[in-house]
Amino acid sequence: GGTSTTPEGSTPPAEGGSEASDVKIGILIPGSPTDGGFSQQGAEAGKKLEENYGYEVATVEAGTADVIKSEAETMAAEGYKIVFGHGGQCSAPFAEICEDYPDTWFVTFGGTEIRDNLFPVCMCAEEGTYVLGVAAGMMTQTDNIAFTLGGDYPAYTKTTMGFALGAKSVNPDLKIQEAVLSSPDSNECYETTMNQIKSGADFILSNSNEGQAGAMKAVGESENVYTFGCLGNFFDMAPGKVLGNIIGDYNVGYDEATKAIMEGTAEAEIMYLTIANGCVSVEWNSDIPLPEDVQAAVDQAYEDIKSGKIDVPNEYEQDAAKEQLASYN
Amino acid sequence: MKEKLTGLLQSIWKPLVAVFFAVICSWLLLTAFGYPANEAFVSLWDATFGNLRVFGNTLNKACPLLFTGIAVAIGNRGSVFNIGAEGQFIMGCTAATWVGITFTYMPGILLMILMVLAGALAGAAWAFIPGLLKTKFSISEIITTIMFNYIALQLVGYLVRNPMRDLSQAEPQSYTIAEQGFMPYLIAKTKLHPGFLFGCIAAVVIFILLFKTYFGYEVRAVGYNSTAAKYGGINVSRTMISTMLISGALAGMGGAFEVAGSAHYLYEKISNGYGYTAIAVAILANNNPIGVILSSLLFGFLASGSTAMQRNIGVSSSFADIVQGIIIIFVAVAAVSRVKKKRTAPARPGKKPVLKEAKQ
């Protein structure tokens, strides 16, 4: 059975008489709005805001700190109410300029900087991948699982780390292969995944945006190898091979943050989006029923995370995560 | 004087006409893609000249292109085709950052100077190996500099994740440089740092070096005809390597200004492909350092304009790439039509010949 969250039909919060259509919101995404992953989710969340509230949302590709800074500044100067930075790379640049524009709220997805009008939203996708890791750890026939990352950034590493920790928690001796792609490139991901499969891995996770298509292709071409979808619905991409997806709903993040700001309740602190508050979820493929013991274990892990019994290290706790992982060896 | 002025005009009007045609092409394309082209151009204009702040922004965006553009231009003059300005820029950023986070006790001015010097040195060092491979083993610098760009990128990736990593940040980035090393903003309410100004000075210095000194004479002689230069007693290898070093140093300096003036810390994507765009910048200026000032402004204008078009109209920022490509093709074709005329018109008896060295 699937559990996924969709934003409830919300009404625009009223604020000081201003018309919704006057409210301008900016979103800075690091990559292509069509990357089938991280950036695209940011762009789509923007569209949702536009549809749901009638705000004017501008989405701009801003990859480097220099562009992020000047673009955010321009938006703030032009009276944008909120400037979202989609990714932790916006954190430091926003911190430099936010004090000059106190009327604008700056929100980053990921990142560490907190100011009066700047706070990060943290999508705890790692909670979901932990659950996937439990399934992989129990089901692997070769005691060998693998993952690829689209780059060595916390947004990527925390998810794969969660996956590894989940797997080790049920199968401490299994072997984990990991590889960082030089770019989120589907061909490179395909080859890397193939390499991992040929080296014995039978459960694969790839968190690499566009690259994931390559992993799916590699899994689809191999026998007795399974994979998971990361941040999206991937069941159709390798039919019969994708056991489950983790869904991290950025829409909820954008929605919550926007609502809080427009209602004047926003606080300058990290806003966590977790399983507990319904922003992160795991969706299992009904075509591939899990063995009963596995189903029981993953459900248990899910509940334990929700209740706080299991604490999956988030992006600010990666050093601790590394130690924890090392402790299994 | 009058002659010089007409010469200057002559060298400017062709690129202008070419840019004009490129604008028309872009307008047609925008319309074809279904965007409101007029609005797009208005927002392009507003994003650059709308107010002082955005203008400062444009100058800042032009700054790295100015340095890397001069770097490529001087290389082209000396027939070392430096596609490695990208890597040299990145290495300049790296060295400047290292200085900025290491010598934190230094007074600001000294630290800034040291950062720029370190950037120049690192850029030169990164250009040295391709230069050496070209002169000693005649390995095409086109290949090696591209490879060195990738290597530099990975090197920075390594540094910001390991030895230089700022542990307080989740993202892989270096520590922020000492605050006194931040370059001052020149105009209040803008983030205009002195980089562009120094870039203009660098352009003038390199212009003088190229056209008013014996060293420049040698660089150009080697660039035009290295065999004749060799028999004229010029040490071709040394001249080429010097050209490469100067080129690398300029690109590295650009990196230092980017760190000290704008970014203040090092991270993987610090160069927005400046080294590659620089090739177009240099070509548009016909490899004249002074002309690079103008062409880098044009590309800075396109860069800030492209995000504005995306913000206001939703035109993909990649559209700027198309416009740049079109401009380059038009300018290149226009420039050649000029050179051709000069070559094939031999002296008419009784008339003053018009053959002059192409300086612009």
Add this chain to the structure above:
Amino acid sequence: MDLSSFLAATIRMAIPLLIAALGLVVSERAGLINIGVEGTMLTGAFAAFAVAYYTNNYWLGMLAGMLAGCFMTLIFAVASIRFRAPQVVIGCAINMLGSGFTAVLFRKMFFDAQTGGTQVTPFPPIQIPGLSSIPFIGEVFFQHNIIVYIGFILVPAIWFLMNRTSIGTRIIAVGEHPKAADSLGINVFTTRYAATLFSGLLMGMAGAYLAIAQSNTFQVDMTGGKGYIAMAVVVLGKWKPGGVLLGALIFGGSNALQMTLQNAGLNIPNNLILMVPYIVTVLAVLAACKKKAVDASAKGVAYEKA
């Protein structure tokens, strides 16, 4: 990972470089320096993807990719042959155009696609009957998609074209001594156009391979520098098809090595491992520089008839 799958991966990664480099061999020996490979491949990749997506036919996609590559080299050819504009400059512009056009079009045409990207049915792997079941050899050579085989066949084919046909001698002639070719009634312009357009077909094919054979989707800037590497491969291969094959395999191999090293869990920072292919390329070019090359001597020089 065992050796056979390492080699198979090497081959898969070498193929796009090989095909593009073979195209470059032809156009460079005809006297043209086209550094616009990257943009040309990218255009090929996009066209192949888009057509394969809408027609659901990868062969049509491949054809479209090749024609699109051809179109990009046509721009290059007109500017540099007809208008005699500097070739390196036009190449730069082609890269920008390719990257810009594909990104803009992709976003315009496929933005609302489902999360996880838009897929097409790619060229399926073909198990060559009999051969594919040979141990080791079978996995290395005979379980690839058809474009891989075509890439291999192209090596002797291009060699034959260049060395054993009048077309090849014409191409070499216009690259080496265009005036001599002209004096024998060979149309230098036509020959150069043909060589360039042919190289565009191959570059487009290499791009299409990336999108609809090795992978099944298009990504913005998905060539990721492979065009530049292909240029290095041509230098490595000394402008000969056989050498180019070797060069492509060296680069493909060093990429496969890089992946194997990462997966082996060695405690080396990833970024340092990711440098391996580029360092290997520099070293390989250095090692190969002693041998005499056959590069065209009128390269980069536009021909002008009196």
Add this chain to the structure above:
Amino acid sequence: MNVVEMHGICKYFGNFCANKNIEFTLKQGEVHALLGENGAGKSTLMNILYGLYAHDEGHILINGEEVHMSSPSVAIQHGIGMVHQHFMLIPQLTVTQNIFLGMDKETGIVHHIKELDKKVQELNDRFGFNVNPQSLIWQIPVGVQQKVEILKVLMRQAKILILDEPTAVLTPNEVEELFTSIRMLADSGYSIILITHKMSEVMTYADRVTVMRLGEVIGSVNVKDTTEEELAHMMVGRDVHLERQIEPKEAGRPLLEIDHLRVKNDKGLPAVDGISFAVHAGEIVGIAGVDGNGQLELGEAIVGGRKIEDGDIRLDGESVTKANIRRHLDLGLAHIPDDRLTKGLVLQFPIKQNLIMGTQRKAPFAHGLMADNHAITKHGAEMVEAFDIRPHDPEYLAGGLSGGNQQKVILAREVSRDPKVMLAIQPTRGLDIGAIEFVRSKLVEERAKDKAVLLISTDLDEILSLSDRILVMHGGRVMGEVSPDVDVSILGLMMAGKSQEDLKAEQHAAAGGGVQG
């Protein structure tokens, strides 16, 4: 019967008129020489006939029928073949591939190499050539390359042959051979146009001669009705003096000394193989020899542009064996390179900047790092006057000058440096008689100023008319030293590889043959 008739041909390059109202006819079976100074428009006219250049006015009749020569293929169809002044061979292709280049109708798209090689061999046999069809062009000597050019034309079954300065790079014996073949061809019905600067060749081998000057035809005459003097006068419009111009003179101290020098060529083979000689103040030493016998490498070694394997070179007593070119120039070496376009000039620079190449760092042209444009311009203006470089404009680009004026720029530059040793390599190659006269007189002037002049040339006339002593080079060695009044046939033998000792021994043997036998 006239196989070719050209009427009222005009050709403009920009505003420059290279051919003006040309009338030219070629009769069946004749050898027709085309004579004229450099730049007279000979090659241009022939390129028009061959369809390489489009003419602006006039018309062409081939075998009485008007033909529009739009491209060489048209010319080839009409049985015209041309051997160009500058070789038109592709170095990386084989002899066979070069010969069949562009002959798709005959070869088909796919080459059956064995068959094609056989066809070349047949042609070889028919015309008594001996060229290996499988050799790569860059591997064979120029003499053989020349034959490949002719085979190329014959393979296309041309009946009208245009030979543009075919003997410029050949040895006397090869010239002899070539003309035997040409005569044979003419006798069997081929019609031949022969462009040359060499009066002796015209007088000996041609039937008729057309003289051109400044783009116009001065006249056509039968060779047996004219004299060398008359032709020379028609050519330049005045009398010329190319005869020996130097008076005997006492030589001074040795300024250039070469000691057991060994140098390799580009292919890594020995090019200069243990040569020793000296050039003294106030003398001109000529080095004679056929192209490709190590003279170029010798010259490059003397300027410091080529690695010296073994031996020693001294300039005014100072060893420069390991020194770079700069040091050579500083020690007083002047150098007129064999190829002015690649080694001598930066074509994109104006005259004035070419004139300071090598002294660009010295006063008055530079103060510290800064170049002194004023001084450079002033020097340029002076030199342009003194050497009559046309146009008289120091700002004019070197690339726009005619060959003779380009050579004058180099000469002006080298002489104005006030050197001790002047190394002149092929200083008059490709120049017209007026320019040749000028260059030679400058060399003689240098001799008079007590400089040591080393003249390396393949032009025997030049060597004979200028040198105090002559060294003959063959295969990287000196075959011997002779004086300028030597019998030319002996010189020829030495150039072909007979050493002086051998010759003496033979003479001796011939004289004392009776005793021996």
